[in-house]
Amino acid sequence: MNDRFISILSDYGFKATFGNEVDTTFLKIALKALINSSVAIKSIEFVKNDISAITIDSRSGIYDIACVDDNENHFIVEMQLSEYPEFIQRMKFYALHRFNTLVKKGEYRFENLPKIYCIGLLANSIFPQIADYHNIAVLRNTQNEIIDDQMTFITVELDKFDKKVNQVETDLEKLIYTMKNLHKVTEISQFPTFWNEDWLKKAISEVDIRNMTAEQKLAYEMTISANALAVKNEGKKIKQAKEEEKIETIKSGLKMGLTIEQCASLARVSEEFVKDIQQQFFDE
Known part of the structure; x- marks a missing residue:
């Protein structure tokens, strides 16, 4: 194998970039781009995911993160690699669980609730009828007027993104291009110019195999081993069920x-x- 960079879409890659608790530079700009906000996120704090902090399953290898920014906005981010047409239902489950948690903490008061952004990054499409790869959904009426935006659902269908490097302009486009293409690159000479931007450079360094310590390489190999075992066990379960x-x-x-x-x-x-x-x- 001549791979130099671990895919950001993998368990390890997603945790090392989006889930990097030591340096949140990448995460803050990525979230700002994903929710299409003009307001910079100054700080962010990871919080315990009350449902599951880390889930590895054979269908996708999922690493869920939950965090709160300096304006008390809540974010739930989940990666899905395999086919999952009902993914939006799971997003609603996570978002509503967070909503109920906030309501309980507020002693069942509903005013001034913080916003919840539930973000799904999907390798495959779940909305074949929609052409856009990036969708933001809130509660609207039949006239397309906003009824409520306290809970927002964001989906990115990576397979719909087909822009070439010379067409990439926005931070969202830079993020998605990087997620889809970084692991295909073997040399720095192949880097597009925007990979020199600080937030992307920091994320890329986290998944550069040549920069990994012995401990990080061990953690990476253990993740691969765990996923292989999960796939094997799931295969047995499916065979048994059939x-x-x-x-x-x-x-x-x-x-x-x-x-x-x-x-x-x-x-x-x-x-x-x-x-x-x-x-x-x-x-x-």
Whole structure:
């Protein structure tokens, strides 16, 4: 392997950049760009994600972060690498959980609640009917007038972003281009000029394998190992679930009086497999 940079989309890369608690320079500018704000974020503090601080699963390898800025705005950021059409439902779950937490802390008062920004960074598309790769959603009426913007949902569908390096202008475009392309670069000579900007330079240095200490390399290798194990275990679960589903299909078919051949065709298994199930569950 000649890879020099760890993908920001990976568990380790996302944690090292967006989840860097030592230096939040990158995160502050990234969040400002993602929510399309003209107001700079002066400071940011990570808070415990009450649902799950870190989740590694075989579908995506997710690293969730929760933080609060100097204006008491709350941010929830989640990365999703695999297909997940219902992702927006999970975003609502996270945002509403944070909303309920804030209401409880305020002794069930609803005035002056801080804003909640729930941000989903997706490798794949979940809105095929929408052309734009960056969407910001708040509660609106049928006349497109804002009813409430206390809770805002932001999605970025990375696969819809196809701008070339010479077309990149805004901080949002720089962020997305970097997330999609950094791990493909092997030499600094290939850097676009905007990668020399301080916020991106700091993020890039965190995922530069040549800059990693022995401890960081170990942490990276452990993350890779953990994800590989998660994928393997999930594969076993899926295989087991499919087998159990076939068994239930066969049992139902036999109870209905279907023949062994019919059950085999229905469950898409061999007749020998059906006979084994019949013997195991129905023969005295």
